[in-house]
Amino acid sequence: MTSADRTLRGGIFRDRARGCLLGLAAGDALGAPAENLSPAEIRRRWGRLTEIEGGGTDDTEYAIFAASLLVDHGHGLTSALVAAAYRERIVPLAEGPMRGAGFSELGTVQALRRGLEPPLTGLVHQHGWSDGLAMRAAPYGIFCPGDPGEAARLVEEDGRVSQSGEGILGGRAVAGAVAAAMTGAPPPDVVEAALAVLPADSWTARNIVRIRDVIGAAAGRESGGEAVSREMRGEAVGGDAGAGASGLVEALHEAVVVKHYPWTDVAPEAVALALAAYLAGGGEVEASVTFGVSLGRDADTIGAIAGAIAGAGQGERGVPGRWAARIGPVTGKCLPAVAGRHVLDVADELAAALDHAHRPQDGTAAALDDARRPQDGTAAD
């Protein structure tokens, strides 16, 4: 690779990284007031929820934390290093109220305080299947553009600290999807990439297949196209915002929502609904995120995941400017260790780290030579 190629490649990935994390933060913030509301209640309150009302939540802050792990350790990240980072940066600050953090993260803090090590830290609490990893998985995809398998391997190193089973698979699916989207792959291929890093005999894979069938049937009925129409997504049409979407929303709920459980952060459900939103929106950030948020349930996480995948595909300009303008540095309300960080700075750091990174196990001799050249270390700074 010539240095001109490298610069071009770096510029594209930097733009997609910024789009990804900006999309994540925007989806998180847009969805926050809709979390745990029914789709009907969301329609009653907002019609279509399209404007960010307040700040983001744990999704953005934990994604920033995950990105910092990658910047520090690259492809050498291990569960032990992640556990050490928890002990150093999360556990000591977890004394007061940790607003917005999920069961899995707080259960992990308790397990770490009891002296356990991964994978037991993710196994002994009872919320290992939560979407706590999926919500912060996007940076792993950014870091492994075009390599969903490596993104999934890396996110699992993180996930074994706080999750188990389907919670880890949810993270793998999102990291794999973002890794594919970072190459500009079309949405059906991105969803296929998510499925490819999951065991077919898993709850998450079954749910993704179900939502793909629902979206496919809806799109097929309409136009034979890949995405569904604005009416089907419930975008404002003739002042009747939202009414057209109820059929598709109901079908998606029927396909994957767990009825007899009161918590909504079930990873196989949230990840499937986020991918449904991404498919329904044809990979466009605004369409994907607003439809995702209209689904209710864990709306902020659904919005964050849909926004991250769509943003990775479309780059920074894919995120509506009015949303980008609402995204400032995070407050650290869920994770004090990341207070003051802005997702765009984090995206730039990830892109720079990606530029430096090489994986010994798959590096060709030329790539290794490239990476070893001393000027490479400074050229991209």
Next chain:
Amino acid sequence: MSGDRITGAFIGLAVGDAAGWPASRHRAALHAPWSRRLHRELDVFAEEHRVTTLPVPFALNQPVGPLAVGPSDDAEWLAWTVLGLDRPRAEAFRSLAGRTDIRARVSVATALDNLARGLEPPASGHDNPHHFDDAAAIRAVAFGALGRDPREDAQVTNSGDGVLGALAVAAAVAEAVATGSPARMVGAALDVLPEETAIGHNARLALKVARAAGDPFGAVPALDAALLDHVYSYGVGAAQTVPVALALAEVAQGSLGRAVPAAACLAALADSAPALTGALTGACGGYGAIPEGWRAAAGTLAGCCLPELTGLDLMDLTEGLS
């Protein structure tokens, strides 16, 4: 003697079920819905007025019988299991799908939904937010007492630690029925619990802290500190309740009267840990070792989860099994 111990396992479970505070909450389901709505309103009142006199299940213009000491959800689901033991398990559960008059754990309710949408075991128990709970472990008392394999049953509603909990309880009860030895019972359970699983780790940890305490009641704070998940919102995780039951049964040397009250003191686990503890110790000591007053109080089902079992006498059910 083993017949006495089989009966002891069943009645012991019902005694433990009755001894935990949640029993009266479950049994209050037999009252008119408005009385439970009133209960919720009293809870709000207590919160708003900062009065520490907490509301309890009550029977205003309702029969008082359901609120007497007696068995509830776990004893009923065990009885349901015994009554249908020879049916293919998925078929037995599928016959409940769609019913609106039953009450069950999250794992069972979700499994019934899964079966109704065509998802068969083991996916019905796996694609389940409460795959880890102890619903199957409770039913496994029946399989263990009668020397049967609980796996096919467990996989309908549970997965992971939930299935391991059932295997451990069945192995423990089978060993206790055969030998009456608490030590051999615990050994049989540990043999099927891999150390690297949460339930396997917790079982060994619970035994360690209970042995160090040397006494079931004395072990309560140590078990709470070492084992309980104070973060999560439900207390029926097999990785907590099964280890607590094993540890208390062993440190009580198989005495139901010493182990069950200690299990009932772990408030967060009091829905099912006392029931499992009662089953294990009942199997060790046999029916004859269960205090007479408790035998009488725990023997008749209320029908608070499965209405068709209302009035069923557990002694009638267990006669002929052994």
